[in-house]
Amino acid sequence: MIYLDNAATTMHKPQEVIDAVVQAMSSMGNAGRGANEASLSASRIIYDTRDRLCRLFGGENPRQIMFTNNSTESLNIAIKGLLEPGDHVITTMMEHNSVLRPLYEMERRGVRLTIVRADERGTVNLADIEDAIAPDTKMIVCTNGSNLTGNYVHIGRVGEIAHKHGLLFVVDASQTAGVFPINVQDMHIDVLCFTGHKALLGPQGTGGMYVREGLAVRPLKSGGSGIMTYSKTHPEQMPTALEAGTLNGHGIAGLNAALKYIENEGMDNIRAREQELMKRFYEGVKDIPGIKIYGDFDDMNRCAIVTLNIGDYDSSEVSDELLMEYGISTRPGGHCAPLMHEALGTVEQGAVRFSFSHYNTDEEVDTAIRAIQELAED
DSSP states (O other): OEEOBTTTOOOSOOHHHHHHHHHHHTTOOOTTSOSSHHHHHHHHHHHHHHHHHHHHHTOSOGGGEEEESSHHHHHHHHHHHHOOTTOEEEEETTOOHHHHHHHHHHHHTTOEEEEEOOOTTSOOOHHHHHHTOOTTEEEEEEESBOTTTOOBOOHHHHHHHHHHTTOEEEEEOTTTBTTBOOOTTTTTOSEEEEESSSTTOOOTTOEEEEEOTTOOOOOSOOOOOSSOTTOSSOOOSTTGGGOOSOOOHHHHHHHHHHHHHHHHHOHHHHHHHHHHHHHHHHHHHTTSTTEEEESOOSSOOSOSEEEEEETTOOHHHHHHHHHHHHOEEOBOTTTTOHHHHHHHTOTTTOOEEEEOOTTOOHHHHHHHHHHHHHHHHO
């Protein structure tokens, strides 16, 4: 199988990640729940992973890194834990449902929501974000990169807008964490939400968030913490405040190994290889008759995603043909990005997404190009 669905999850993981998970499952105790060596070892691995993530994202202190199951959980914590009825929040049409649905829920609770429109290429004019700011605006929340088109959002510029107006800035880095440089302090990011199983190359069920030092976020959950057992309320100090219950230590051990791999390989090298493969595919299919490609390719410094349709064919049918006839895995349909499909005009047809990993080969990309050529001729 040629796996070209890496924006959903990177299936090919470094061997070090697999080895770390297996090792952890045979030796790891429950972090913070005992003084035995198994428990202490778990605590050390979890702390080291916090530290590596903090350095990766330019944070102030490792305790400002919280672990969750995925970006969706992180975004729910941030959105529901910072907004109140009467607040105004700004987001964009580029967002995934992991941003939109919590915002719609908060809208029903009395939060005022503004969604900045995207153009036919799926891009948002950052000036429109600033124009939407009102006296009651509290937060801007947006993606760093579209999971549908691969369009990159210059979050540093959005952060400058938020900072200038004294607003909270929450970033969904699901498609960019681990492959694009992010510095939360330089970019004025108050909360950064990320997942471990995509570009960070870790196991599924791992994710997290950075929360700026001094920013209080209402917890989504409360319960076991390993400390302050006799208190009726959950501890307020970070990271425990947002980490009720036992962490996914086995998964975090794998994420730790993945971070070491990225450090050794070089994030810039990984991104350059993925973008090289993306460009190879894009150049190979863009001039095929009947092919429509979505997104902004004027700047190739973008997520390694190419999304297309063949004529009027349903995207699911095309994706099925690619799998059954060529052994190529892609993602059709709506991609949990309903407003982006509205902007692109693909609500009914959907679209076929090709997303690349540095583990993919030139030969695999060439096979995908040939498959699109042949399907377009039928």
